[in-house]
Amino acid sequence: MSRRTATAAALALVSALLLTGCSTDESPKTPVGPPSAGSPFWVDPESDAAKQVREYQAQGRAEDAEVLKRIAERPVAEWPAGDDPVPDVTRAVRGAVAEGRTAVFVAYNIPHRDCGMYSAGGSHDAQAYRSWVDSFASAIGDTSAIVVLEPDAVPHIVDGCTPAQYHDERYGLLAEAIERLKRQPRTRVYLDAGNPAWIDDPGKLVEPLRRAGIARADGFSLNVSNFQTNEAVKGFGSTLSGLLGGTHFTVDTSRNGAGPLPGDREEAWCNPPGRSLGVPPTDRTGDELVDAYLWIKRPGDSDGQCRGGPSAGTWWPEYALGLARRARA
Secondary structure, three states: OOOOOOOOHHHHHOOOOHHHOOOOOOOOOOOOOOOOOOOOEOOOOOOHHHHHHHHHHHOOOHHHHHHHHHHHOOOOOEOOOOOOOHHHHHHHHHHHHHHOOEEEEEEOOOOOEHHHOOOOEOOOOHHHHHHHHHHHHHHHOOOOEEEEEOOOHHHHHHOOOOOHHHHHHHHHHHHHHHHHHOOOOOEEEEEEOOOOOOOOOOHHHHHHHHHOOHHHOOEEEEOOOOOOOHHHHHHHHHHHHHHOOOOEEEEEOOOEOOOOOOOOOOOOOOOOOOOEOOOOOEOOOOOOOEEEEEOOOOOOEOOOOOOOOOOOOOEOHHHHHHHHHHOOO
């Protein structure tokens, strides 16, 4: 999916992640190890990364296979695709239940998604979206789950990318989606709020998040599919949390190990070179406001057809290998 960011060069120098090895952040020093280390979340044994590891092994590329395990052996969010989310949700739920873990999902199907850009699509109308969310929630059942709800949807209202005639409908659909998902007894919902290089003033998000039903959610999500450092994101999130009365949040650390691309470069959010994996997924964040560091964006999935990448959401093994290789082992 796309991210409108105008990243200052200074942000790139403030890498607060353990994987860069040059941090002043208070984040937990979680090493890249077995997926059970510090993480209660389910790891998909049939992910694109896991399949790529097996392919590398069959090709005799043992070193590359070992490096890519830094992604394959980590829990990454599931993004149910298409008009019927049930098969994808059910598969993840069954896997999580079998291992006594929590499944992590992204609900990404709002009408007029991504303003018609790289990740355009979504349900064709409001009623189709309501049905999709109902099917999604029903498939989760009473399993322990986290749902990151509609990346971009609120920030695209705030930045004006989503046309005004769709705003009221979108607010209503998001509020209804939160209410429906929260009927599931062990489902936590985090409504997406963008990142600090996109919406630079947290105050601009307060009323939109309230209109979208944040009061009934478990919190908001930040940095989805982006590269901002933990220090920058946590500072932004803490301010926004205060404006919302202490609301908790999650941080996508899937690709922020080297921070954002330096300078105000075109499409800095889209397949930027030289990036690396961030803090592995964990609920042991050391911050009372941060409920979890999650890998929400699947590391190795393209952001779109930029910098030689395939279409948005398509597995790109060369990019994945680069992310993993630059991470601190």
